Amino acid sequence: MANYAQVFLGTAFTSKSFSEVTILKDFLYCISGDGIIEQLFSPLDEQYEAILKEYEGKGNFRRLSNDEYILPGFIDLHVHAPQWAQAGTALDLPLEDWLNAYTFPVEAKFSDIDFAQAVYEDLVKTLLANGTTTVLYFATVHKQASLLLAKICSLLGQRGLVGKVVMDNDDQCPDYYRDADTATALKETEEFIIEVQQLNEQTKQGVYPVVTPRFIPSCTDEALQGLGELAAKYNTHIQSHCSESDWQHGYVKDRYDKNDAFALNDFGLLQEKSVMAHCNFIADEDAKLFAETGTAAAHCPVSNVFFSNGVFPAKHIHELGVDIGLGTDVSGGFSPSLYDNIRQAVIASRMLEEGVDTTISADKRGVDSSRLTTNEAFYLATAGGGESLSLPIGKIEENYAWDVQIINTNLQNGKLPIFNDPLEDIFQKILYLARPENIREVWVQGEKVHQR
Missing domain, CATH: 3.20.20.140 (Metal-dependent hydrolases)
Structure with missing residues (x-):
């Protein structure tokens, strides 16, 4: 099994094309020491459970809450x-x-x-x-x-x-x-x-x-x-x-x-x-x-x-x-x-x-x-x-830099109006309603550079 510098578990939104957005629901994001997205695993991938078992509970593993979502930086x-x-x-x-x-x-x-x-x-x-x-x-x-x-x-x-x-x-x-x-x-x-x-x-x-x-x-x-x-x-x-x-x-x-x-x-x-x-x-x-x-x-x-x-x-x-x-x-x-x-x-x-x-x-x-x-x-x-x-940034995709923002939609003073919404609607609500306080963490090249 590969030796990853960091592993994140959560749901992300990233562009598939100019008009399409891909939803990566409950994916594992495996980051190299150079801060590059080395591999992505969906819950349906056969290696998913083995990687989860290997990394969960370690200091370099991060599981997002149900109210947190990942966007590209x-x-x-x-x-x-x-x-x-x-x-x-x-x-x-x-x-x-x-x-x-x-x-x-x-x-x-x-x-x-x-x-x-x-x-x-x-x-x-x-x-x-x-x-x-x-x-x-x-x-x-x-x-x-x-x-x-x-x-x-x-x-x-x-x-x-x-x-x-x-x-x-x-x-x-x-x-x-x-x-x-x-x-x-x-x-x-x-x-x-x-x-x-x-x-x-x-x-x-x-x-x-x-x-x-x-x-x-x-x-x-x-x-x-x-x-x-x-x-x-x-x-x-x-x-x-x-x-x-x-x-x-x-x-x-x-x-x-x-x-x-x-x-x-x-x-x-x-x-x-x-x-x-x-x-x-x-x-x-x-x-x-x-x-x-x-x-x-x-x-x-x-x-x-x-x-x-x-x-x-x-x-x-x-x-x-x-x-x-x-x-x-x-x-x-x-x-x-x-x-x-x-x-x-x-x-x-x-x-x-x-x-x-x-x-x-x-x-x-x-x-x-x-x-x-x-x-x-x-x-x-x-x-x-x-x-x-002409840089490998801006997407949550293998071989791209781990440049991301982690958004919390359920803060005491910054709650978005989400009530059992489908993920497509949550994405739109984040873009239209999120404020800086909803941006809980920012990572650039695999390094945390901002935290609230």
Whole structure:
């Protein structure tokens, strides 16, 4: 019999496909010392009773109660880590004005390493407490503070993909907050990549450097070209914003006479490990380019309400072959919870399909076949995120990382309205009604990183 590091017994929910959820009722989950799901056994498997007899009662065995359920850890594809300091405020202006009036002044403060430590440590702990086990982070232009964020992820057990932001275009970036020049931006990015890759060698769950042009307006052509070359040289992930708002989408059209997707591709920034945030204004030809290059989209449904001037057509873009995951976009999105974004993804898609202007007839006011189901939104927060990052995460399946959240539905101050419901309904109630206090434990790569 195999020697497992840990064995769990309980019921889990995981995506089978974009629209289907598999219920693993009373399964045994056998975890290796590396934190990988080595084997799964259903009660019908002939080895089930032997493994149960072998491990039950030992310190590395965990039997969940009848009120506890396992979900995959959520994967957040778009977080501006420094903006946690302003989350829940300053959402009243259009994107360009918001950046200059509120956000750039906040991000400039991260030259102070003590301030960065306080904000980043609190953010990582908060995201873990919300069931988020992997995060794709924008940091700031400051190399040392960006390295600090990677170190905090490593220490606290979260799988972090961290980017030192590049902003070298003095036409679009304020004097007080930008890279000193293009050469410095590229030099510090390369140094950052090397140091994070070295940190990754000592980090069980993984931390990864990400090439991060903030977006096309913030960068010169020389920086964009150099970043594409660095990503290819070191085989890193890439992230940026793409066709987010009327202003940003229009700016790129004016500068290059083409959409963001094709402009970014010209600089080598679209590839299998690229994730582009928002993408509300991408055309079908842009989406097809994403699919051809393996580029994924980070759908940020809460943030889009405030800054993106439209609803991202997630169902349609997915049907064109694009990998899609969810992002909170802290602090353009006020909530650090992907539960909130799952809910909003469903709500926004229904509004897109049915339309919002009641002065237009019902047969003309919406976009047909746009709605996302609960199962599909759950997929985006889990399996879709893992596929977008090209990592074996986001599913409760053999050879995937044991990244999970354990949900208790029957707390004294957090009871969900479950009354002999079938498991399919319990799953939906968890997604719509669970609060952070229902998330009792969070595990990343086989290590417990949060407990209430």
